[in-house]
Amino acid sequence: MTDPREPGPLGAGVGESDSGAVAPDDGAAGDPPMEPAAVAELAERIADNVEDVIVGKREAVEHVLITMLARGHLLVEDVPGVGKTTLAKSVARSIDGSFKRVQFTPDLLPSDVTGVNVFNRRTDEFDFQPGPIFANVVLGDEINRAPPKTQSALLEAMEENQVTTDGTTRNLPDPFCVIATQNDVEPGQTYELPVAEVDRFTKKIRLGYPDTEEEAAILGRLTGDHPLDAVEPVATIADVRRARRTVGEIEASEAVREYVARLAVFTRRNAKLGASPRGSLALIRASQARAALDGRGYVIPDDVQTEAPTVLSHRIRTESGGTDGADVVDDALDRIRVE
Template sequence: MSTPPTPDELAALVAVTTRLRANVESVVTGRPELVRTSLAVLLAEGHLLLEDVPGVGKTTLAKAIARSIDASVGRIQFTPDLLPSDLTGVNIFRAQTHEFEFRPGPVFAHVVIGDEINRASPKTQSALLECMQEAQATVDGRSYPLPRPFLVVATQNPVEMEGTYPLPEAQRDRFMARLTVGYPSVEAELDMLDAQETADPLARLRPVTDAAEVQRCVDVARRLYAAPAVKRYVVDLVTATREDPGLRLGASPRAAIQLLRASKSLAAMAGRDHVLPDDVQELAVAVLAHRLLPSTEARLSGRTTQDVVAAVVARTPLPVATTAAPARQTAG
């Protein structure tokens, strides 16, 4: 069993995430919960899918997260003619040495921004499957490890828009969370107009942490305590999606693992050393809904997978009693 994080380690994590949140929110105004959930995905070593109509700030959020961390960044503009080798890299023959040299693609970075991922063909989209699950890329039979931390932040337009391809189920399942940016409030949009009237706030953004510090925070968040009752609650939620008549495909075991990891990150950002059912409830829709396939009846009635997950959360009983983090041993 892993050692629980110390108060000093939790305090350091809170300090890092507070700086990151303030930095990103200086650009992405009026969406504090969106930023908080995005950073929870980062600390859980997950990947983030941002879906909404064009122009609401999906790419801005992705860039703000990348620029807030002093780490390598790869950007991929997905287009219909993009090839898998454009992502992972290629072997180039060097006539001088009569040997092949591997030239890595943009996925070999700590933060990979995939802009409009669903404008590429499913074949190209699938090039990310191994990268996102195993943190490695295989080219011509040889596997190359990717740096840690490794985060893919992808944006996509709604499937109904012209020139888009739906993401394969296996691809969606590898994204820890899907978030909708939405339109800002009137006040936030006025602030945005003032901030961008003379300059782009992204151009002024500077890193407030580095990759090594983020990786330490990832390791701390992973060691948080989750009581057996909380784990059972996660499994109950996932199982309920598999039995819901409104769905023809429920959540996978990977979804349960990622929901617990994201909940640990959210708890760590709050300065707690244990997970509460509230953390699980807050993230359930973002982590589960995009993995599910609605039944024909649900589609005809206008029910979305978000609606189904919200209903599952509402009817699944909360743990009767949860146990806080085990007491530390003291000399005596």
């Protein structure tokens, strides 16, 4: 079996080039890749900039960056008031990207998210008015407060980076990343996210409360102007596109790919609903991004093991009907070895 730490000639797989790397999207073809070390430096610069606003959430910032570099979307399940909106805004400003927020409510319509055609009396034609989904970073705040019909408005956008309205398909900006928050403290006033939508989120994380020292630092920063007002870009959208292209070319050896596949199969055999092939691909891409953040041009098993809990757990449904698959993923990581 090929050493997962050593690049080498590999057979092609689904969504991969002949080198074993996941092929980047065609939309990034005009942006040449950068060296993995440059991706690591870029991520460090963005994370430092975000930390000027967000206190004590370096790991969460890394999750956002890995999700973005892996061409994915992030689900944040947590209580109100822990900085989810500020995190999304500060990342968008750090990369000089557009940011839109959608406050999901029970009366929100799909067209309120995707956009709508409006009749123009001067031209006697319908003009498309883009919805807030047309942004580089879209915050879906309390996404589970809206009914499934409205939640489903994100399905095409999250999977294909496009929106179809009245028979016309329009591409979304590149990069495009949804950061959705989920209220888990008022189950009687929320709707459960459809499985198909949950599966489209690359990662699911929690921010958690700050400790005493961190909260004191937050209070000190917010006594005057909000530090978010002073955030300046430290990267460009083109930088992010180049970094994403690099991540897509990070080597994932045959041994690593088989390891990921065996982890996914384990979850399917030990839960009512296990990780899908989309989840396996998300784990490879997140592992590629993790490798790039370490300045490496190839994935090692440690990358997979670090990313698996946040990438796979939310996709799993247990026999008891539970939605927390963390124990299943932990068991898989304990029992499955790289061969």
